[in-house]
Amino acid sequence: xxxxxxxxxxxxxxxxxxxxxxxxxxxxxxxxxxxxxxxxxxxxxxxxxxxxxxxxxxxxxxxxxxxxxxxxxxxxxxxxxxxxxxxxxxxxxxxxxxxxxxxxxxxxxxxxxxxxxxxxxxxxxxxxxxxxxxxxxxxxxxxxxxxxxxxxxxxxxxxxxxxxxxxx
Numbered sequence: 001x002x003x004x005x006x007x008x009x010x011x012x013x014x015x016x017x018x019x020x021x022x023x024x025x026x027x028x029x030x031x032x033x034x035x036x037x038x039x040x041x042x043x044x045x046x047x048x049x050x051x052x053x054x055x056x057x058x059x060x061x062x063x064x065x066x067x068x069x070x071x072x073x074x075x076x077x078x079x080x081x082x083x084x085x086x087x088x089x090x091x092x093x094x095x096x097x098x099x100x101x102x103x104x105x106x107x108x109x110x111x112x113x114x115x116x117x118x119x120x121x122x123x124x125x126x127x128x129x130x131x132x133x134x135x136x137x138x139x140x141x142x143x144x145x146x147x148x149x150x151x152x153x154x155x156x157x158x159x160x161x162x163x164x165x166x167x168x
Contacts, residue, residue: 073108076115085109 020029058066074081084107091100112121125133 074110075112077110077113080107081110 017029017032020032063069084103088100088103091097091103120136125136128136
């Protein structure tokens with residue numbers, strides 16, 4: 001049996017072309033249309049209804065919530081970080097290490113305990129390069145050894161200034 005490659009009219013398809021258009025089956029419609037004629041551009045009168053979608057503007061927070069993205073590491077500890085650390089300590093004291101590990105993964109600890117840019121934790125200092133450690137230590141000791149004005153010497157300075165202004 002020989003199958004003809006091209007159909008002559010839509011009647012040979014028994015309404016399948018019309019059914020494909022009305023039910024928005026684009027793949028079936030394109031195959032049936034290609035069976036009817038090789039040059040589909042001649043059938044420009046067939047238009048499938050386009051689906052209308054509303055453009056939904058989503059914020060970054062809603063997208064993160066929808067995709068389940070965890071919060072980034074916190075830089076400084078807050079009340080929630082202390083509560084999380086307390087829950088982890090309770091789990092460890094109850095010898096429930098799996099729960100402790102789960103809590104650590106779910107609520108990541110803060111990177112620094114204090115929210116002070118001038119204070120660097122000892123762990124960070126120990127992990128720094130030796131040159132950087134020495135440089136940091138020299139800066140902190142230089143600040144500590146700077147002469148701070150002494151209130152008792154202020155009177156001597158004022159007396160010297162007063163004598164020099166009268167002597168002129």
